[in-house]
Amino acid sequence: MTTAATSSRARIRDEGRVVAVVRAHPRLWALLAVVVGWVIVWSFTEGTHTLHIGTSTSTGVHDWLQDLSENLQDAFASPSDIVVRIISGLSDGLDSIFTWLQHLFTVAPFPRPFPQFGWLGIVALAALATFAIAGWRLVLLVVPAFLLFGFLGFWTESVDTLLITLFSVVFSCLVGIPLGIWMAHSKVVSAIVTPVLDVMQTMPSFVYLLPFSILFGIGPAAAIMVTLVYATPPVIRISAHGLRTVNPGVVEATSSLGQTAWQRLVKVELPLAKRTIIVGVNQTIMAALAMATIAAYIDGPGLGQPVIDGLQRNQFGTAAVAGICIVVLAITLDRTTTAASVRAEQARRAGNHGRRLRRIVLVAGSAGTLVALYLSHMYVWANEFPSSPDLGTPIRNAVDDFGDWLLTDLSGFTTSIQDGFTNWFLNPVQSLVAESPWFVTGLALLLIAMIVGGLRALVATFVCLAGIYLLDLWYNAMVTLTSVLVATVLVVAIAVVLGVAMGRNLTTDRVLRPFLDAGQTIPPFVPLIPVLILFGPNRFTAIIAGVIYAAPIATKLVADGIRGVSSETIEASRSTGANRWQEITKVQLPMARGSVLLATNQGLLYVLSMVVIGAMVGAGGLGFDIIWGFRQADFVGKGLAAGITIVLLGIMLDRITTYGAARAGESATLKAGRRPQRGPSTMLG
């Protein structure tokens, strides 16, 4: 009897403890309850009401979108509407300027057998431009990089990609910087433009392609238009941010001297915001490069072509060499523009001597460049990139051999990793999310949104899910969602482990950060290449590529959050005798909660864009519906529906995590760094 009494008392005490624990983390337990409930319902309803439709089935909504796209296509084919005429006139204009540029540098204008200017002239021009905007040190990076493009055998493609990138960026900035200035000065404009930018920046790059190919056909014109549109948001947003954060004291002091609004803008605000605006230009260049490579999918010229060819025909060696060129180009562009933002300051302060020296070098360099351009115009040796030394072929062969070796000798190992992951983690999650009846999954998602992000997240999720339901691609949306969730779990796990290590230890930070910086500049679908070689075409590959793509930004965000915890708080916790584990779990991570949620937010969006592209290598889901839309004229409507569904998924995930982070009390951080495509740390630094 005594024992019974004791045990019941013990049970009561235990229950008390459970209640206490639940009270301490109510949201965590609510989430767990939702998931448990979901699993229970799933266990006896699995496979019913999944809204699954076959690849070649299309529904009324899809047919309607199909008609819409055909009508649009007709309208653009014979423009009568004024708006259509302006847009198509614009794209034709851009196209003809771009063709002219190509004739100058990469494409032989008939009847001339070579482009007007060849490699020698281009390298000289690049060196001169780099010196002018970024200083002589960067010339030492740019010239070898350009020569490497040639030695790797992708000279023309690299220059094409560079042309399309810079060409689009010029127009992005012409539109974006004035718009950013306007936003900074007008609350109304800001309120109108910001949500548009939010949606644009939530949309994965791949989703842009189908609508643009419908409007502008396939080829350089569509590639330029899509690159331009995709790349403009960062420069708008960051320019506005730069102008808003100009020291108000300086503005006030100069206004007190009686300056006009124009003088304020030109003499005070723009010079003070210059560095931030250049950071915006940097992000726009990186976004343009990412889109310019993917635009190969709609027949845009450049380095994306050999990558896509290689991926589709299993010629991994070719894809890998082209991928190296993309990475080198990305790093070169990033370093150059970053240096340009720092240099803007130094150049002016160089003093008379430094300035005179610079002017002499510029004049001499210009003369040299003119000579080089002339030579490359007149002589074949200076026009056509020499075919030796050829670094491309050995690398290509080595990669192909490595791939073969993997397939024959190591396939057991890679396959077991892949199978283990797929069977034990991916498939169960996918079964739960996609094989539950649609209303069960929908309800579970709504509850999760409510718990994480509150009422606003609930409303946003409801709207997005309703849209997804109406677009008749529920099942595939859930398949894609599964991949995104699984990959994001991995991303966040990596980001927290590495981020905490970096945030706590400066040496670790110094060692890892350059890699993360480089990783962040790499356009999507480059990471696909190595993973594809390792694991072959399937869902798993897309997920791992997504993890690789998203991990750098997420890790940096967590690291910055951990570093941001004040050292006084840490000291205080140490003084109470907390050990290292307690310090991390009870002080640093909770205080960096906002950063972790922001990292999750960015992780989700980056992973989503990669998982969609992953359809190119057999990942299925919504990405495949888009690709199917490209391939089969009859399924363009369904492809569009898939594109919109992806956007809705993106908005849903973005809203849930954004509101969640805002609740965690770090809304300020989030706003400043919203969708920083290449990292808020550079932007705010």
Add this chain to the structure above:
Amino acid sequence: MTDAALTVKDLWKIFGRGADKIIGTPDADLSRADLKAKTGCVVGVRDVSFEVAPGEVFVVMGLSGSGKSTLVRCLTRLIEPTAGEVVIDGHDITKANESELRELRRTHASMVFQHFGLLPHRQVIDNVAYGLEVRGVGRKERREKAAEIVDLVGLSGYEMSYPDQLSGGMQQRVGLARALANDPSLLLFDEPFSALDPLIRRDMQNEVIRLHHELGKTMVFITHDLQEALKLGDRILIMRDGEIVQIGTPDEVVGAPADDYVKDFTSEVPKSHVLTLKWVMREPDGQAVDGPVLRSDQIVRDAARTVLDHRGPCRVVDGDTVVGLVDDEDILRVVVAEESLA
């Protein structure tokens, strides 16, 4: 009094929505906290009126949140006043349109700011010349003029430096030079030396006194530091919660504080450094007194040696009339009171 350099009349600034509808209603009489609770609006400046004579140094003093920085910004409409009138050199600022206001800022009133507000991307010379530049003065001419002013504030040799290469005190000299370059009749200072360390602050205060002697400009000087106010001010306006508590000369403020708030403020001031004999003398008792004759507006500290040496009452005169007597006891009362405070 149209000959005043600056006239401020019934000036109000209320921050918040619908602020202009509050003035004239009973709500305007509510205290700051009550008004905020009732309407959500915050009073910055409440019904302030004063005049500043040409060449006068007029100090506005108050603790942070007292509305003094808002007040000085209303004078050139860097903050738009809610109601009232500001007249500088006969021009009604509050009624000026955009371009008139710009013209006034360019030629009549310049301001020196607490955090300097220098353009970091410009050299000292171009910061100083900025006011001339926005007026459209040619590059050569404005640089010549700026060089003179740079010389005047003791920054010769630093013309080509950038602000971040200078110390705080030197940066504020640049701010001062920039304000002087426009050759305004009125100089406004918004806590210009609060961000500087004490020694530099003393130097800068002396610099202002020197410039005032040399240039004779009218100055409105905002500070939260009573010592500074007493040192620089011909007259002092003490503000609290946006309202005027007292306007007076330094010795009036210390000798006859308007209320406990001002008294509290002035309690730690070394009175012998501020008070004049007028505040410590006794009524003349009709007896004939010989010995030294002192002026009634002489500072106690300066008169102390004479009085103590004389060992007897000294006459205090205002013009030719004897208005009172002081002896060593009167002097010591002031000095000893300070000792006990310290």
